[in-house]
Amino acid sequence: MENIPSIKFFYPEIIITSLILLILLLVSYSRKTDGWAHYISLAGLILSFIAVLYEVEAQETGIFMNLLALDKFSIYFKSFFILVTGLTILISMGSLEVERLRKSEYYAIILTVCLGMMLLSSSTDLLIIYLTMEMISLSSYVLVGFLREEARSTEAALKYVLFGAACSGCMLYGMSLFYGVSGSTNLYEIKRALVTGSVSPLFLLLAIVLLLGGFFFKISAVPFHMWVPDVYHGAPTPITAFLSVGPKAAGFSILIRFFYLVMVEGSQDVGWSVLKGFDWTMLIGVVSAFTMTIGNLAAIGQSNTKRLLAYSSIAHAGYMLMGFVVLNPFGLKAILFYLIVYLFMNLGAFLFVIAVANTTGEEEIESYRGLAWKAPLPAVAMTVFLFSLTGIPPFSGFVGKVLLFAAVIREQWYILAIVGILNSVISLYYYARIIRVMFLERPVDETPLEITSFNKWVLGAFVIPNIILGIYWGPLMNLVEESFRFIGS
Amino acid sequence: MYEFYPILLMLLVSSLIAGGFVLLAELLGPKKPTAIKAEPFESGMIPISSPRKRFSVKFYLVAILFIIFDIEAVFLYPWAILMRELGLLGFLEMVIFILILLGGLFYAWKKGGLEWD
Numbered sequence: 001m002e003n004i005p006s007i008k009f010f011y012p013e014i015i016i017t018s019l020i021l022l023i024l025l026l027v028s029y030s031r032k033t034d035g036w037a038h039y040i041s042l043a044g045l046i047l048s049f050i051a052v053l054y055e056v057e058a059q060e061t062g063i064f065m066n067l068l069a070l071d072k073f074s075i076y077f078k079s080f081f082i083l084v085t086g087l088t089i090l091i092s093m094g095s096l097e098v099e100r101l102r103k104s105e106y107y108a109i110i111l112t113v114c115l116g117m118m119l120l121s122s123s124t125d126l127l128i129i130y131l132t133m134e135m136i137s138l139s140s141y142v143l144v145g146f147l148r149e150e151a152r153s154t155e156a157a158l159k160y161v162l163f164g165a166a167c168s169g170c171m172l173y174g175m176s177l178f179y180g181v182s183g184s185t186n187l188y189e190i191k192r193a194l195v196t197g198s199v200s201p202l203f204l205l206l207a208i209v210l211l212l213g214g215f216f217f218k219i220s221a222v223p224f225h226m227w228v229p230d231v232y233h234g235a236p237t238p239i240t241a242f243l244s245v246g247p248k249a250a251g252f253s254i255l256i257r258f259f260y261l262v263m264v265e266g267s268q269d270v271g272w273s274v275l276k277g278f279d280w281t282m283l284i285g286v287v288s289a290f291t292m293t294i295g296n297l298a299a300i301g302q303s304n305t306k307r308l309l310a311y312s313s314i315a316h317a318g319y320m321l322m323g324f325v326v327l328n329p330f331g332l333k334a335i336l337f338y339l340i341v342y343l344f345m346n347l348g349a350f351l352f353v354i355a356v357a358n359t360t361g362e363e364e365i366e367s368y369r370g371l372a373w374k375a376p377l378p379a380v381a382m383t384v385f386l387f388s389l390t391g392i393p394p395f396s397g398f399v400g401k402v403l404l405f406a407a408v409i410r411e412q413w414y415i416l417a418i419v420g421i422l423n424s425v426i427s428l429y430y431y432a433r434i435i436r437v438m439f440l441e442r443p444v445d446e447t448p449l450e451i452t453s454f455n456k457w458v459l460g461a462f463v464i465p466n467i468i469l470g471i472y473w474g475p476l477m478n479l480v481e482e483s484f485r486f487i488g489s
Numbered sequence: 490m491y492e493f494y495p496i497l498l499m500l501l502v503s504s505l506i507a508g509g510f511v512l513l514a515e516l517l518g519p520k521k522p523t524a525i526k527a528e529p530f531e532s533g534m535i536p537i538s539s540p541r542k543r544f545s546v547k548f549y550l551v552a553i554l555f556i557i558f559d560i561e562a563v564f565l566y567p568w569a570i571l572m573r574e575l576g577l578l579g580f581l582e583m584v585i586f587i588l589i590l591l592g593g594l595f596y597a598w599k600k601g602g603l604e605w606d
Contacts, residue, residue, distance in 0.1 A: 004578070021592050028599035180493075 006063035009070050011051040012078060016115045019044035020108050027104035037104040038089050041111060045089075049082045060487055066186055067125045069257075069487050074122035076336065076483035077253045081121070084246045084343060085114040091351050092238040094455040096358045101146055101236070110242065112139040117246055121253035124261070124487070126175045126185040129254055133171070133214060136247050137164045144235040144243075156234025163227040164217065171214025177207035188488060191262045194275060201278050208263070208280055215258075218251030219317045222291040229298075232310035237357065240306060241350035244313040249339045252320060256332055261488045264327070268489045272327045281325040288325060289419045292318025296426040305353050305363050308430060309346070312389060315427060316342055322413075322420055323404045329484060331407035334400070336480045341400040341469055345388040348462035352382040355455040365434055370443025375451055379438045381459045386431040388466045391424050396469035550602055554594075561590055 007014075019041065026033045052075060060071045068074075088110060092098045098106065116135030123129045141164065145157025179185055181203070182193030194204075216224040232240045263280055264272040274280060295315030302308040320338055323331035355378055356371070357363050372379040388395035401424065408417045469476060529536055568575065568583050575582075597603060 021589065024596045025592055028596045 001061055001063045001065070003064055006068075009055055009058060009063050011054070012048040012082075013115060013118055015044060015048040015051055016111055016118070019048075020111050020115070023104050023108040023111075027102075027108075031104075034103040037107045038093050041089055041107045042086060044111070045082050045086045045114075049079060052078045052082065060485075062124060062487060066188065067128050068119065068122045069124045070122070071486045072483045073253075073257065073486035073489070076479075077121035077249070078118045080249060080339065080343070081114050081117040081246060084242065084249070084347075085110060087343070087347055088238055088242040088246070090458055091241055091347065091354060094351070094358070094452060094458060095236070095238050095354045097147070097236045097354070098238055106143070106146060109139045109142055113143070113242070113246060117250040120250045121257075123254070124187045124257070126178060126187070126190075129258075130168070130172060130175060133218065133254075134168060136218070136250060137168065140239075140243060140247060143239045144231055146239065147234075147236055150234075152234040153236070154234075156231045160227055160231045163224075167213050167217035167224060170210045171217075174207050174210030174213070177203070177210065181207075187258065187261050191488070194262065195265070199276070201276070204276075204278050208283075211258075212284075215251055215255050216287070219248050219255065219321075220314050221287050221317050221321060222294050222314070225291065225294070225314045225317075228314055229307050229310045232313070233304060233306050237306065237350055237354045237363075240310070241347050241354075244309070244346055244350070245339075245343050248313070248317060249343075252324075252335060252339065255324065256335070257486060259324075260332070261486070268329050268485070274327070281327060284321060285325040285413065285416055288318050288321035289416060290318075291315070291321060292420060292423040296423045296430075299430045300426070302430070303365055305365055305368075305434070306350075308365070308434075309349055309353070312427065312431075313346065315423065316346075316389075318423070319401065319404055319420060322408050322416055325416070326407050326411040326413060328407065328411060330410060331404070333477075333480050333484050334403035334407050336484060337403055337473075337476060338400040340476060341388070341396040344462055344465040344469070345385045345395075345397055348385040348459065348466065349382065349389065351455070351459055351462060352378055352385065355451050355459060356449070358452070358455070359450050365437055368434065368438050369441050370446070371438040371449065373443050373446055375449040377456060378451055378459055381463050382438065383435050384463050384466050386435055388470070390428045390431045392428075394467070394470045396466050396473070399470055399473045547605060554597060554602065557590065557593065561587070 001009075023033065023037055023040065027037070055070060055075055056072075058070060060069075062068070063070050089107065092106070092110075113136050116132045116139065120129065120132040120136065123132055141157055141161050144160050145154050147153035175185070178190055181197065181199050182190040184190060184193070213224060217227075220228045232244065235243065259280070260272065263275050263278070265275055266272045292315045295311050295313075295318055299308050299311035299315065302311060320335050320342075323334040323338070325331070353363060356368065356375075360367055368379075384395060388397035391397045391401040405417055405420060408420065529540075564586065565583070568579060572579065
């Protein structure tokens with residue numbers, strides 16, 4: 001589709017762009033916007049979501065001359081990103097850490113990340129992929145370093161920048177190789193060139209590995225996971241929560257779109273096989289096994305909750321990668337399902353960390369000693385999130401994991417399935433350690449812990465989907481079934 | 490891939506010529522070092538202090554603002570060349586682009602990004 005007619009399928013992005021500009025212009029005049037920037041951000045996100053809903057009925061097509069795709073897959077992810085961003089804003093509203101920051105800019109940059117993620121999930125051109133990846137990365141660097149007075153935040157931002165720059169350099173080189181063999185940056189053209197032309201597998205391997213450098217950095221898979229603990233620890237906690245879900249999901253969206261558009265033969269209906277016998281599934285399967293194992297083993301020794309959750313988020317990227325390698329739609333749908341489930345359990349766990357740190361200023365696991373006596377309801381909520389993260393029924397994490405493992409076993413990746421199950425057992429140990437400290441150890445002093453009623457309500461709101469999706473997941477599964485359809489799939 | 494061979498050839502020849510001359514000068518040239526010759530060359534100026542000083546972080550802010558408008562200029566050139574072909578539509582697109590950048594400049598200006606002290 002040409003540029004001008006495409007604009008009417010671009011309203012969600014336009015709304016968010018205008019919102020960012022509006023906030024920046026308003027804050028140029030007066031700092032008073034700090035008091036209500038979050039409200040207009042939420043309002044804008046809702047508007048944008050309504051605009052996304054209007055696209056559902058639209059014909060599947062490439063817009064802006066095939067730079068972006070308008071399909072069910074991108075609509076699913078756009079809605080997902082709007083949801084993540086909205087929830088992050090809710091979490092930020094209850095955080096004392098954010099209270100003393102320049103909040104207007106803070107929310108404007110969060111919205112920029114949201115815009116980048118929305119564009120990334122629908123991009124079908126290497127240049128747009130690179131541009132939007134950078135848009136997400138650069139804004140995340142700033143968000144991570146937002147606590148300017150704290151050395152650990154600045155340090156985290158610097159490490160993130162250095163690691164990110166190296167990874168995106170790798171990715172750019174991989175993209176240039178793809179351009180070299182196909183003469184085009186468009187994914188459909190690249191696919192055509194790879195299918196018709198003769199490309200040596202070694203060359204393809206080099207290009208893929210370099211490209212994966214950038215993608216794996218975003219989803220924090222081994223060996224591109226080193227930045228995660230330090231960055232997650234140093235960043236303001238709401239941003240840690242945001243980074244652990246948003247950009248990770250964006251990374252998965254482009255990973256799925258790129259590989260299942262370019263690197264496979266066949267289609268969703270007749271079944272996929274790897275392009276020209278070049279077996280990238282083994283490569284990513286090994287990465288998946290290492291990612292969950294290293295993430296889980298490293299999490300055991302952590303004493304800081306944010307670092308523990310950082311390693312756990314690495315492990316979860318590993319679980320989700322399991323669904324990616326099986327070359328059948330069930331695995332990919334399981335990833336889409338798991339992302340939603342993961343969103344609620346992970347953001348919930350981080351919200352608990354924020355709510356407690358608001359009062360005590362502590363993030364160490366030891367500081368939760370006897371919390372069940374001091375703040376029973378939040379402790380119970382955290383237990384739900386942790387059980388859900390482990391994958392214990394009847395919570396939503398269990399359903400997500402069952403779907404992933406079912407897809408892996410269906411395609412006879414038994415070793416990967418065994419590694420995954422062993423990892424789930426390991427993860428129970430360190431998640432349960434937090435629960436043990438909260439419930440089984442008596443507190444030093446039993447004065448009740450003050451947690452604001454706003455945070456209690458939001459915590460409660462996060463518990464609900466964790467339970468409902470664990471018992472009644474049909475509607476979400478139907479949504480995922482319908483959404484897993486992109487141009488060329 | 491064959492169409493890229495001239496570039497490889499050019500790369501090889503140019504590095505051969507450049508490297509060859511450096512090597513020849515190293516082998517054949519007379520060597521009479523003096524204190525003046527050993528000084529770092531600073532466009533004919535006399536170096537007065539170490540170049541590895543710390544300098545103010547404000548320079549970075551100026552550099553970042555400069556880069557934004559440098560990139561803007563890069564985007565303006567191709568448009569300027571094709572202005573007639575692109576017509577009103579291209580003009581409007583460019584206006585939106587510049588307005589967005591101006592919004593950023595306005596923010597930087599209001600927040601004191603352009604002041605030195």
